[in-house]
Structures are given as C-alpha cells and as structure tokens.
Amino acid sequence: MSESLVEFRNVSKHFDDYTAVDNLNLSIEQGEFIALMGSSGCGKTTSLRMLAGFEEPSEGEVLLRGKCINHLKSYQRNTPLVWQTLALFPFLSVVENVEFGLRMQKVAKPERRKRALKWLDNLAIAEFAERRVDQLSGGQRQRVALARTLVTEPEILLLDEPLSALDSNMVVHMQGVLTELQRELGITFIYVTHSQSEAFAMADRVVIMNEGRVQQIGSPKDLYQRPNNHFVAGFVGKNNILGGQYKSEHNGIWVLAGNDGDYKIKASEAEPADRSAATDFAISADRVFVSRTVNSDFDNQFLCRLKGEEFVGSAVVLYLETESGEQIISLVTQAQMEVLGDLKKGDYYAHWQSDHCHIIKP
Amino acid sequence: MGLISNRSIFSAFFSFPPLIYQLAFFVFPLFFLLVLSFWSVKFYRVQPDFTFSNWLYIFEKGYFWKSYGWTFSLAAMTSIIASVIAFPASYYISFKLSENIKRIVLLSLIVPFFTSYLVRIYSWQVFLNDNGIINAALDYIGVGAVAMINTKLGSVIGYLTLSLPLVILLQVFSLSNIDRNLVEAAHNLKCSPLKTIFLVVIPAARVGLxxxxxxxxxxxxxxxxxxxxxxxxxxxxxxxxxxxxSKAGQQWPRAAVVAITMIVTLLATTFLALRFAYKGKS
Amino acid sequence: MNARLNNSLLCLYLLIILGFIFSPIIASFIFSFNADRFPSLPLGEFSVKWYEAVNEDADVWAGFYRTLTVGVSVAMVSTFLGFCAAYTDYRYSFTGKSVYLALALLPPTVPLIIMGLAMLFFLSRVDLSGGTHSVIISHVVMCTPFAMALIRLRLSQMDPDLESAAWNLGASQWGAMRFVIFPFCLPAIVSSLLITMAVSFDEFAVAWFVSGLNETLPVRILSFLQGQVSPRINAIGSVVFMLSMMLVIAANIILMRNSSKKTTEE
Known part of the structure; x- marks a missing residue:
C-alpha cells in the first residue's frame, strides 16, 4: 500500500492552557474529498491551519507524502487555501489575483497570464479578467478565489468555510461546481465546514470533531445511519437516543429492559458491545412511525402521548412522550400525515424496526 | 534554523528603526533636559553639575508662580471657551447636515492645518490693532475704540485660532459615533431636544468631548x-x-526647570482628564 | 416652525464660527494685494508689490529651498518610520508594547517650545545643531506619529487573512510585504507623505531653536513678525498656502483617477 497523501499523527495544538486539537490521527488519500465538520471551536480550522502552515503542532507530526512538514512555513509547501473571507487582493484585478501564485514562483509574465486566463476560462469567469474584485458578485468572487489557488496546480486544496457568505441558492450551485471540479482534477479537497448539508452533499468522507477530538470518521451514509456515539447521534440528523439494561439475545436481536418495557435492537457484529453495561442506542426520527393503533409489522411498539408538532418544509416533526416520560420524536412526511388524518392530542403508538436501531457508545 | 534568523531579521527590520529613532531623538533629549536642570552656569557657559539651585531659584520667584497661574488659567479658560463655542457647531454638523455637506464642512476645517499659524496670527494683528479693521468698523458705527491687541483677549483669540478647528473635528467625530437610536429613544420617551442634548448626547460623547x-x-x-x-x-x-x-538669558538649566514643570503639569492634567473621561467606563 | 427656526439659527452660528476660522486666512490673501503698508479698511490700491518684494528677497528664497529640502526629507523618513511602527503594532504582540506605542505616538503632545529647547541642547551636545539636518532630525520626531496613525488606520481596514493568503500562495514574508502590504497601504503612504510634509512646512518653533543661521521659511516669517509690520508675510503666506493646497488637491486627483480608471475598465 502506498503512503497517504496527508497524515496527522498524534497531533495536538495548545494555545496557552486551551487545547484546540487533541491527539488527532487522520490519513487522507490522494483524490479524496474529505470534510472536517463540527461547531465553532471544535478544532477543525486549527487542524486545517496546521496543514496550511499557519500554526505549528504542539505535539505530533503533520506529514505530506510521508515527510514531516511541521516546521515548513506556509510558503514552503504547496497547500493553497480558499479562505472564508476569500482574502482576494483588493488592489489587484481579477487576473492579477489569479496570477499571484505564479508570480511568486517567478513564472514569466506572458506565461502566467496565459495560465491564469485558462483557469478563469475553466471557471467561466474569463470575461471579468480585468475587473476589480469588488465589482464581482459573491459567486464570481468565489470562482476567482478557486482559480487563484488552482493555478499553481497543487495536489491538494484546502477550503475553510468558503461558502458561508453566499445565499442558500448560490451555496447549492457552488457545491455542484466544487464536486465537479474535484472529480475532474482528481486532486484532494479538504473542506472545513460547520454545515452538515455542505459536508454531506460533497464529501466522500466526513470527519466529525468536537472539543478538539475526532468523534467519528465515515461516509455521509455511515454517519447518518450508524452514528457511533452520543455526540454524533445528537449532531447528525434527528435521532432518538434511548437505552436499557441487556436482558437476552435471540438471532442477533438484543432485548434491552428500558423504562417503558423491552427495546429490541439489532446488535452490530462489527463492534460487539459490552453486555453487562447499560446500553444506549439511536433510532433515527424518520424511522419512527406513528399510528392510532398497534401495528404488528414492527417489533418495537410504545404507547405515547402527542405533545406537539412542528412543520419543517415537506415533513412534520411530532413530539411524543411515553408513559415513563421518555421524549420521542418522529419525522413524518406530508403523505403520511394525510393517512394519519387530523392530529389530536391523545394516545398514539410509536413503532420502529429493530434493524434501524444502532448501538452507540457513551 | 536559517529560517528563524530570517524571520527575526524581518521583524527587527520593522520594529527597531522607530524604537531606536524615538529613543535617541525623543526620549533621550527630554531626559537630558531633566539632567540639564541640575547643571550650573558659569561665565555664560553650561557646566555639568548636580545642584538644586536652579529649582530653588525658579520656585522662589514670585513671577514664576504668577506666570504659572496665568498660563494654566488662560489655557484652562481657552479649552472651556473653545468647547462651549464649538459644541453647537459640532452638534449641527453631526446631527443636522446631510452627508455630502458634512464632508465639505469637515474638509474645510482641515484647510487651516495647511496654512501657516504665524500668517494667521499676523492677520489677526491687522484685525485687532487699535486702528485695525474691527476698531475701524466700531468707529464707523459710532462706538469708541476697544483695546484688543496686547490684552489677554488677544491671547485667547490666538489660542482659539490654533485649536478651534481641531476641537470641532474631534467633537464631530465623537458625536457622529453616538448611536442614533439613543437619541430617538430619548425623544420617544418625551425628552425635549434640549434636555436630550444634556442628558443623552453629552454623556454619550463624553470621552471625545x-x-x-x-x-x-x-x-x-x-x-x-x-x-x-x-x-x-x-x-x-x-x-x-x-x-x-534660554534664548535671551543663556540660563539653560533654569529654562529646563520651567520646561519640566510644564511637562509634569501636562502629564497630570492628561491623567486627570482621562480619568474623568473614562470614569465609569471600562 | 420652532425646530426650523432653531436649525437656521444653528446654521447661522456655524457660519459665524467658520467665519472666525477663515477670516484671518482670507484677509491675509486679500491684503497681500493691498498697496498700503498699514492694512486697514477701505482697501488701498491693488498691487503685487509685496510679492515682488518677497521675490527679490534672497533670504526668503534660501529659506524656501531649505524648507523644501527639510519637508521632502522629513516626509520620506517619518513615513518610513511611521510605516514600520504601524506594521509592528499591526503584526506583533510583545511585552512592553504599550510603551512602544507611547513612544511612537506621544511627541505631538509635548509643547513645541519644550521640544525646541530639548532638541537644541541635546543636538548641540552631540554636535548636530545649527543646520538643516537639525531641523530634519527634530521634525521627524514630531511627524512620525502622524504617519504612524494614518498607516495604522489603513492597516486596520485590511482583511487580516490577506497577508497569510500571500504566504499561502508562495510569498515569503518580504514578498508579502512588497506585493500585498505595501500596495494595500499605498494610499495611506501617499497621504502620509503629504501630511508630514505639510506639518514640517508650517513648523517654526522647534526650527527656530535648532536651525541656527540656517533659517527655514517659517522661521523667516517669525523674524518678519518680530520686526515691523510687513505685508510681505501675507504674500509669503498666500504663496505657501496655494502650494500646500495644490499638493493636497493634486494627490487627491491622482488617487481618485487611479481608482476610477480601474472601475471603468471593462
């Protein structure tokens, strides 16, 4: 197996007595689109800045193609970054901005002009080449920032919340542009964001971070279906987190004794859980169905009271409470709502399949 | 390792020149002035010494304290007069004028900084002379001549010429930074415009004023x-x-004593004024 | 109705204040063309004889050239030092920074007369007094804070990521300085050159102390003022004023044309 393109090996970063990144271990392969996701202060930006050369790790090593780059200055590594503020040079024209990296490499003027124009053309903004950057729209400026980093043909591109200043339509459009670009070029994109929709829409793998630590690494589908701890279950999608004491096992289905009776969950073979401890599991809100009567198709059935509802676009979130006071949320499509008829306060059954339950670590 | 020294060359290149220059030609001359105040003068020549006689000489002289009192009170009076005179104008500029006219007025207030102070003072002589323009005008309407030049009024007019544009600019700057909602909230609470100025605008702009x-x-x-x-x-x-x-009497150490007394006075005044300005603020 | 009356009263008041500020400037301009030796109303005949007198005065010309030399040197040195101090404040944090900033900003609060006294005594001890260079040295001390303030203000308007972005694109610290920080600060550098030159042009007190026999133009004016009444002051003042204003206006036009040229280019 060939070595990874980028590797964080036991990397920590402390600022005074505050730990921004705590023992990060992460390998990133050639041609991957990887997203670092988490809320502000989770260490995602610090990790990116260590890779770009703006911070030096306090402990551990950052490796690029197997070589430690801890002490290299930003200008000694080719790890161009697209900034949240874009950081376009306001005193230069669009094409001069794009040329900047080549100018620093002392590429002759006709050559660098040619290459810059080619990139502007690739990104469909060649007509603005002579404009000043403050005369462009948000999306156009975004493309200038991309062209400026790509013109030196790096094997890796870092992006720090580049879409956060755009309105939502433009964000969707630019997501398309970025994914297409990444496929075409085949270079590695490392994308830092707090937005789940951006990370999940574009990345091959998502790294979820919290308080300086990696919580889970996986494909968007993995993370969504199999959150492996409380934090991820609470952070990704809408999950119910329930739990109980292990009672018995039958055909890979565990029975847990919970407050409202037995929960049946399918135990994961990959990561066997400790049977003696209390076990928590997650069940996604869109896997929880609601009806007036018992439905024997489902192996989990619980009597609930409807406490409230909330419309979220095409779906409705139902807030339910079991007899013991557990809160359960259910995400119901408008079509299902029509079957349910008019909602009244009162008793309903919440049910779900043991297959969709997933054991999580504390 | 080469990198680190490279980096320190870069930071040293920018950090040290202003530091060295101001130490050599600002701090050191002022410190030297303090040293000078303990030197003595023999046969019209300054000699290194360590004597308190210059301090005692100056502090024993009644005329020193008299002129200290006058300088201080004239300066204090001027700053009160200038603040009071400037305020209605600054208020009008910051709250009532449109952005464009405001910009023109502010630009015109910068113009005096590009004219010679000496020329303006000379020009005032022409106005204020016993047979100058103002007295000619007063004579024309039948009022007798008023002595203005060579009086304290003349000094104050000169001080105002020097400081009034700056006072207005600083006042406008601080008034423009007041949150407009504050003023509207006061009006909304049935505070009359005049009351609003005293209860809201002036306290909010206190630091700048x-x-x-x-x-x-x-x-x-x-x-x-x-x-x-x-x-x-x-x-x-x-x-x-x-x-x-100094220039006339060659008594450099005594001049240094007066100069240091002035600096101490200014530092104390600045300290007290800043304490007052930021009182109750972080 | 009442508010309107108030507003017109305030407007009138502002005009009176502006009148107070500008009457000596305007009067000096008008009387520079007045033939009478003792200016009074009504005006005497129109005449350019004071300008001729100034033109024929070799001392004035010598002072003018000296002032020009001083102004240009002071503008360049103090703008450089001000830029360095502003960048240090912008980029680095270190212990004792408040002392550093105090050194960089305090000189204008020291009365000119005291600066003059201190500079004269110090410079004469180190054998640097009595020449044009003495005036330059002293004026740089006083002008650097203005340059520092102007350039620091500009730096605070800069996106803090801009310098890092330049490093990220392969520029060394010196490269980022040359290709990003300097061009970004250029407007402030130009206005700093002009403002410091203007401050130096008008400074007479410290120059009077340290220049010795090498009088600058403002010191020349001071000695006119000490002598008998002479409308030559008006003539010199008007010419110097015109020159200063022309410099400022020209710089503005250059800066504005630069930015509008880029705006209209397609």
Missing part, C-alpha cells in the same frame, strides 16, 4: 506666539519665560 478640550489645553498651554504677538507679552506665560531664560 474631554479629549477635544484636553488637546485644546495642551496646545494653548505650550503656545508662545499668541501671548507674544497678540497678548503683547503683557502676561508672561511659561513659554515666554522659557524663551527669555
């Missing part, structure tokens, strides 16, 4: 042109005293 007055005080306290050429040296200010002692 005090700083404006402070700058006026500093400028007036040290100026020597107005008291000589408009005040006619009728009132001997500390700055005139320094000129007399």
């Amino acid at each position: 005090v700083l404006a007055a402070l700058f006026c005080f500093i400028l007036s306290f040290g100026d020597f042109v107005s008291p000589i050429y408009l005040g006619g040296a009728t009132t001997q200010t500390l700055s005139i005293l320094i000129i007399d002692l």
Whole structure:
C-alpha cells in the first residue's frame, strides 16, 4: 500500500492552557474529498491551519507524502487555501489575483497570464479578467478565489468555510461546481465546514470533531445511519437516543429492559458491545412511525402521548412522550400525515424496526 | 534554523528603526533636559553639575508662580471657551447636515492645518490693532475704540485660532459615533431636544468631548506666539519665560526647570482628564 | 416652525464660527494685494508689490529651498518610520508594547517650545545643531506619529487573512510585504507623505531653536513678525498656502483617477 497523501499523527495544538486539537490521527488519500465538520471551536480550522502552515503542532507530526512538514512555513509547501473571507487582493484585478501564485514562483509574465486566463476560462469567469474584485458578485468572487489557488496546480486544496457568505441558492450551485471540479482534477479537497448539508452533499468522507477530538470518521451514509456515539447521534440528523439494561439475545436481536418495557435492537457484529453495561442506542426520527393503533409489522411498539408538532418544509416533526416520560420524536412526511388524518392530542403508538436501531457508545 | 534568523531579521527590520529613532531623538533629549536642570552656569557657559539651585531659584520667584497661574488659567479658560463655542457647531454638523455637506464642512476645517499659524496670527494683528479693521468698523458705527491687541483677549483669540478647528473635528467625530437610536429613544420617551442634548448626547460623547478640550489645553498651554504677538507679552506665560531664560538669558538649566514643570503639569492634567473621561467606563 | 427656526439659527452660528476660522486666512490673501503698508479698511490700491518684494528677497528664497529640502526629507523618513511602527503594532504582540506605542505616538503632545529647547541642547551636545539636518532630525520626531496613525488606520481596514493568503500562495514574508502590504497601504503612504510634509512646512518653533543661521521659511516669517509690520508675510503666506493646497488637491486627483480608471475598465 502506498503512503497517504496527508497524515496527522498524534497531533495536538495548545494555545496557552486551551487545547484546540487533541491527539488527532487522520490519513487522507490522494483524490479524496474529505470534510472536517463540527461547531465553532471544535478544532477543525486549527487542524486545517496546521496543514496550511499557519500554526505549528504542539505535539505530533503533520506529514505530506510521508515527510514531516511541521516546521515548513506556509510558503514552503504547496497547500493553497480558499479562505472564508476569500482574502482576494483588493488592489489587484481579477487576473492579477489569479496570477499571484505564479508570480511568486517567478513564472514569466506572458506565461502566467496565459495560465491564469485558462483557469478563469475553466471557471467561466474569463470575461471579468480585468475587473476589480469588488465589482464581482459573491459567486464570481468565489470562482476567482478557486482559480487563484488552482493555478499553481497543487495536489491538494484546502477550503475553510468558503461558502458561508453566499445565499442558500448560490451555496447549492457552488457545491455542484466544487464536486465537479474535484472529480475532474482528481486532486484532494479538504473542506472545513460547520454545515452538515455542505459536508454531506460533497464529501466522500466526513470527519466529525468536537472539543478538539475526532468523534467519528465515515461516509455521509455511515454517519447518518450508524452514528457511533452520543455526540454524533445528537449532531447528525434527528435521532432518538434511548437505552436499557441487556436482558437476552435471540438471532442477533438484543432485548434491552428500558423504562417503558423491552427495546429490541439489532446488535452490530462489527463492534460487539459490552453486555453487562447499560446500553444506549439511536433510532433515527424518520424511522419512527406513528399510528392510532398497534401495528404488528414492527417489533418495537410504545404507547405515547402527542405533545406537539412542528412543520419543517415537506415533513412534520411530532413530539411524543411515553408513559415513563421518555421524549420521542418522529419525522413524518406530508403523505403520511394525510393517512394519519387530523392530529389530536391523545394516545398514539410509536413503532420502529429493530434493524434501524444502532448501538452507540457513551 | 536559517529560517528563524530570517524571520527575526524581518521583524527587527520593522520594529527597531522607530524604537531606536524615538529613543535617541525623543526620549533621550527630554531626559537630558531633566539632567540639564541640575547643571550650573558659569561665565555664560553650561557646566555639568548636580545642584538644586536652579529649582530653588525658579520656585522662589514670585513671577514664576504668577506666570504659572496665568498660563494654566488662560489655557484652562481657552479649552472651556473653545468647547462651549464649538459644541453647537459640532452638534449641527453631526446631527443636522446631510452627508455630502458634512464632508465639505469637515474638509474645510482641515484647510487651516495647511496654512501657516504665524500668517494667521499676523492677520489677526491687522484685525485687532487699535486702528485695525474691527476698531475701524466700531468707529464707523459710532462706538469708541476697544483695546484688543496686547490684552489677554488677544491671547485667547490666538489660542482659539490654533485649536478651534481641531476641537470641532474631534467633537464631530465623537458625536457622529453616538448611536442614533439613543437619541430617538430619548425623544420617544418625551425628552425635549434640549434636555436630550444634556442628558443623552453629552454623556454619550463624553470621552471625545474631554479629549477635544484636553488637546485644546495642551496646545494653548505650550503656545508662545499668541501671548507674544497678540497678548503683547503683557502676561508672561511659561513659554515666554522659557524663551527669555534660554534664548535671551543663556540660563539653560533654569529654562529646563520651567520646561519640566510644564511637562509634569501636562502629564497630570492628561491623567486627570482621562480619568474623568473614562470614569465609569471600562 | 420652532425646530426650523432653531436649525437656521444653528446654521447661522456655524457660519459665524467658520467665519472666525477663515477670516484671518482670507484677509491675509486679500491684503497681500493691498498697496498700503498699514492694512486697514477701505482697501488701498491693488498691487503685487509685496510679492515682488518677497521675490527679490534672497533670504526668503534660501529659506524656501531649505524648507523644501527639510519637508521632502522629513516626509520620506517619518513615513518610513511611521510605516514600520504601524506594521509592528499591526503584526506583533510583545511585552512592553504599550510603551512602544507611547513612544511612537506621544511627541505631538509635548509643547513645541519644550521640544525646541530639548532638541537644541541635546543636538548641540552631540554636535548636530545649527543646520538643516537639525531641523530634519527634530521634525521627524514630531511627524512620525502622524504617519504612524494614518498607516495604522489603513492597516486596520485590511482583511487580516490577506497577508497569510500571500504566504499561502508562495510569498515569503518580504514578498508579502512588497506585493500585498505595501500596495494595500499605498494610499495611506501617499497621504502620509503629504501630511508630514505639510506639518514640517508650517513648523517654526522647534526650527527656530535648532536651525541656527540656517533659517527655514517659517522661521523667516517669525523674524518678519518680530520686526515691523510687513505685508510681505501675507504674500509669503498666500504663496505657501496655494502650494500646500495644490499638493493636497493634486494627490487627491491622482488617487481618485487611479481608482476610477480601474472601475471603468471593462
């Protein structure tokens, strides 16, 4: 197996007595689109800045193609970054901005002009080449920032919340542009964001971070279906987190004794859980169905009271409470709502399949 | 390793020149002035020494304390007068004028900084002379001549010429930073416009207003042109005293004593003014 | 109705204040063309004889050239030092920074007369007094804070990521300085050159102390003022004023044309 393109090996970063990144271990392969996701202060930006050369790790090593780059200055590594503020040079024209990296490499003027124009053309903004950057729209400026980093043909591109200043339509459009670009070029994109929709829409793998630590690494589908701890279950999608004491096992289905009776969950073979401890599991809100009567198709059935509802676009979130006071949320499509008829306060059954339950670590 | 030294060359290149220059040609001369105040003068020549006689000589002289009192009170009076005179104009500029006219007025207030102070003072002589323009006008409407030049009024007019544009600019700057909602909220709570000025606008702009007055005080306290050429040296200010002692009398150590007393006074005033300005603020 | 009356009263008041500020400037301009030796109303005949007198005065010309030399040197040195101090404040944090900033900003609060006294005594001890260079040395001390303030203000308007972005694109610290920080600060550098030159042009007190026999133009004016009444002051003042204003206006036009040229280019 060939070595990874980028590797964080036991990397920590402390600022005074505050730990921004705590023992990060992460390998990133050639041609991957990887997203670092988490809320502000989770260490995602610090990790990116260590890779770009703006911070030096306090402990551990950052490796690029197997070589430690801890002490290299930003200008000694080719790890161009697209900034949240874009950081376009306001005193230069669009094409001069794009040329900047080549100018620093002392590429002759006709050559660098040619290459810059080619990139502007690739990104469909060649007509603005002579404009000043403050005369462009948000999306156009975004493309200038991309062209400026790509013109030196790096094997890796870092992006720090580049879409956060755009309105939502433009964000969707630019997501398309970025994914297409990444496929075409085949270079590695490392994308830092707090937005789940951006990370999940574009990345091959998502790294979820919290308080300086990696919580889970996986494909968007993995993370969504199999959150492996409380934090991820609470952070990704809408999950119910329930739990109980292990009672018995039958055909890979565990029975847990919970407050409202037995929960049946399918135990994961990959990561066997400790049977003696209390076990928590997650069940996604869109896997929880609601009806007036018992439905024997489902192996989990619980009597609930409807406490409230909330419309979220095409779906409705139902807030339910079991007899013991557990809160359960259910995400119901408008079509299902029509079957349910008019909602009244009162008793309903919440049910779900043991297959969709997933054991999580504390 | 080469990198680290490279980096320190870069930071040293930018950090050290201003530091070295200001230490050598600002801090050191002022420190030397302090040293000078303990030296002595023999046969019209300054000699290294360590004597308190210059301090005792100056502090024993009644005329020193008299001129200290006059300089201080004239400067204090000027900064109060300038603040009061400037405020309605600053208020009008910041709250009532449209952005464009405001910009033109502010630009025109910068123009005096590009004209010679000396020329303006000379011009005032022409206005204020006993047979100058103002007295000619007064004579024309049948009022007798009023002595203006070579009086304290003349000095104050000179001080105002020096400081009024700066006072207005600083006041406008601080008034423009007041949150407009504050003023509207006051009106909304049935506070009359005049009351709003005293209860809301002035407290909110206090820091800037005090700083404006402070700058006026500093400028007036040290100026020597107005008291000589408009005040006619009728009132001997500390700055005139320094000129007399140094340029005319060759008593450099004594001039240094006066200068240091002035600096200490200015530092104390600045400290008190800033304390007052930021009182109750972080 | 009442508010309107108030507003017109305030407007009138502002005009009176502006009148107070500008009457000496305007009067000096008008009387520079007045033939009478003792200016009074009504005006005497129109005449350019004071300008001729100034033109024929070798001392004035010598002072003018000296002032020009001083102004240009002071503008360049103090703008450089001000830029260095502003960049240090912008980029680095270190212990004792408040002392550093105090050194960089305090000089204008020291009365000119005291600066003059201190500079003269110090410079004469180190054998640097009595020449044009003495005036330059002293004026740089006083002008650097203005340059520092102007350039620091500009730096605070800069996106803090801009310098890092330049490093990220392969520029060394010196490269980022040359290709990003300097061009970004250029407007402030130009206005700093002009403002410091203007401050130096008008400074007479310290120059009077340290220049010795090498009088600058403002010191020359001071000695006119000490002598008998002479409308030559008006003539010199008007010429110097015109020159200063022309410099400022020209710089503005250059800066504005630069930015509008880029705006209209397609």
